[in-house]
Amino acid sequence: MTQDPCIICVAITGSVPQQSDNPAVPITISEQIESTQAAFEVGATIAHCHVRNEDGSPSSDSDRFARLMEGLHQHCPGMIVQLSTGGRSGAGKTRGGMLPLRPDMASLSVGSNNFPTRVYENPPDLVDWLASEMKTYDVRPEIECFDLSHIFQAAKLVGDGRLPANVHVQFVMGVKNAMPVDRAAFDFMRETRARVLPEATWCAAGVGPGQAIVNQWCIETGGHCRT
Amino acid sequence: MTQDPCIICVAITGSVPQQSDNPAVPITISEQIESTQAAFEVGATIAHCHVRNEDGSPSSDSDRFARLMEGLHQHCPGMIVQLSTGGRSGAGKTRGGMLPLRPDMASLSVGSNNFPTRVYENPPDLVDWLASEMKTYDVRPEIECFDLSHIFQAAKLVGDGRLPANVHVQFVMGVKNAMPVDRAAFDFMRETRARVLPEATWCAAGVGPGQAIVNQWCIETGGHCRT
Ligand SMILES: [Zn+2]
Ligand SMILES: [Zn+2]
Ligand SMILES: [Zn+2]
Ligand SMILES: [Zn+2]
Numbered sequence: 192m193t194q195d196p197c198i199i200c201v202a203i204t205g206s207v208p209q210q211s212d213n214p215a216v217p218i219t220i221s222e223q224i225e226s227t228q229a230a231f232e233v234g235a236t237i238a239h240c241h242v243r244n245e246d247g248s249p250s251s252d253s254d255r256f257a258r259l260m261e262g263l264h265q266h267c268p269g270m271i272v273q274l275s276t277g278g279r280s281g282a283g284k285t286r287g288g289m290l291p292l293r294p295d296m297a298s299l300s301v302g303s304n305n306f307p308t309r310v311y312e313n314p315p316d317l318v319d320w321l322a323s324e325m326k327t328y329d330v331r332p333e334i335e336c337f338d339l340s341h342i343f344q345a346a347k348l349v350g351d352g353r354l355p356a357n358v359h360v361q362f363v364m365g366v367k368n369a370m371p372v373d374r375a376a377f378d379f380m381r382e383t384r385a386r387v388l389p390e391a392t393w394c395a396a397g398v399g400p401g402q403a404i405v406n407q408w409c410i411e412t413g414g415h416c417r418t
Numbered sequence: 419m420t421q422d423p424c425i426i427c428v429a430i431t432g433s434v435p436q437q438s439d440n441p442a443v444p445i446t447i448s449e450q451i452e453s454t455q456a457a458f459e460v461g462a463t464i465a466h467c468h469v470r471n472e473d474g475s476p477s478s479d480s481d482r483f484a485r486l487m488e489g490l491h492q493h494c495p496g497m498i499v500q501l502s503t504g505g506r507s508g509a510g511k512t513r514g515g516m517l518p519l520r521p522d523m524a525s526l527s528v529g530s531n532n533f534p535t536r537v538y539e540n541p542p543d544l545v546d547w548l549a550s551e552m553k554t555y556d557v558r559p560e561i562e563c564f565d566l567s568h569i570f571q572a573a574k575l576v577g578d579g580r581l582p583a584n585v586h587v588q589f590v591m592g593v594k595n596a597m598p599v600d601r602a603a604f605d606f607m608r609e610t611r612a613r614v615l616p617e618a619t620w621c622a623a624g625v626g627p628g629q630a631i632v633n634q635w636c637i638e639t640g641g642h643c644r645t
Binding site: 375379 | 529530531532534535536537538539540541542545566567570571574595596598600603606609610613
């Protein structure tokens with residue numbers, strides 16, 4: 192085998208599921224650390240992290256993120272820590288309040304789209320601010336592409352220096368009211384990424400029932416994987 | 419020639435440009451009627467209409483739309499009238515307040531995306547309401563596809579009966595922070611439309627400097643045209 196290794200990124204908690212949905216969902220910091228370590232020990236190398244309040248609701252509290260990072264560094268040495276700046280955990284600039292912690296990576300949405308019951312709002316000035324904070328604190332962005340134009344938009348931000356050329360790109364498929372799990376669209380997004388962001392690495396996530404099939408497509412076509 | 423004729427849709431006013439930008443922009447109802455008639459007489463057959471307040475700012479006032487429709491029916495007999503339900507002219511349900519006028523067509527956005535300085539918000543419940551009003555008043559929707567997933571979303575709404583199968587689809591390219599004018603993306607959107615919305619007709623708009631090139635692509639590939 193002369194291929195580059197496939198990087199497995201584990202999204203251990205997300206912002207939506209509760210233990211009432213599935214008792215295995217890690218909610219507290221110690222549950223998250225334990226769950227990530229189990230994944231790390233079987234080969235996962237990126238942890239995509241959200242934090243929760245005591246009641247399980249999503250949070251973007253810096254102190255919680257700091258404790259989670261510290262625990263992951265101790266228990267999973269060498270693992271790449273990626274913090275979420277997603278809009279389910281806060282509004283406006285609170286979404287980037289943890290970037291001064293200098294995680295290895297952070298997620299970044301560069302466009303807006305619909306979610307199951309609402310608009311996922313990423314206004315242009317907030318995107319610019321989050322990108323500039325990531326530059327300031329030397330955080331490598333993972334671009335969350337919920338639609339095709341988000342790949343072009345990332346290329347524009349790379350082209351004018353608002354983002355570094357070596358962004359990591361993730362195609363997100365299967366969110367209700369956004370991009371469905373569709374093989375032709377997946378292939379076209381791959382081709383577009385190769386054309387407009389040639390220095391970027393990439394993976395894809397199939398949210399919900401599409402996860403296994405999207406993982407398979409990624410492995411088949413030389414991408415990385417997200418659980 | 420055995421091809422279907424190419425339908426030319428004229429967007430006479432839009433919601434943004436002012437006479438201070440270009441003195442030829444028709445703003446008042448009588449200017450709009452005059453301008454549409456000039457386009458009708460040289461072959462345009464759909465009028466895509468916005469209305470303005472006295473000061474030129476965008477409006478979605480039903481009385482203004484009613485006067486415009488009446489004038490167009492008189493001066494441009496047989497022309498198809500399409501009213502905009504776009505988000506620059508109002509918020510929430512005011513965007514659909516003119517649908518009881520039963521225009522031939524109305525525009526409908528089925529997803530959200532970024533605009534030059536803000537989020538273009540089309541939350542799922544508003545989309546559903548606008549679609550149901552169009553059914554109630556027998557208005558044929560033109561689906562404004564600012565991104566690839568909007569084509570899939572329209573197919574989903576057709577599939578479960580929220581939209582009729584014979585929607586008209588428009589790909590909108592060249593809006594800053596949304597889908598750029600890109601030939602490969604244009605071709606993939608065409609192919610996707612043919613695959614998931616086989617009964618729909620289609621056209622594309624290149625906003626700003628991309629208009630002429632997108633019109634040319636439409637004519638080359640058998641689509642209809644929007645000015
Ligand atoms: Zn996440
Ligand atoms: Zn441990
Ligand atoms: Zn319009
Ligand atoms: Zn006349």
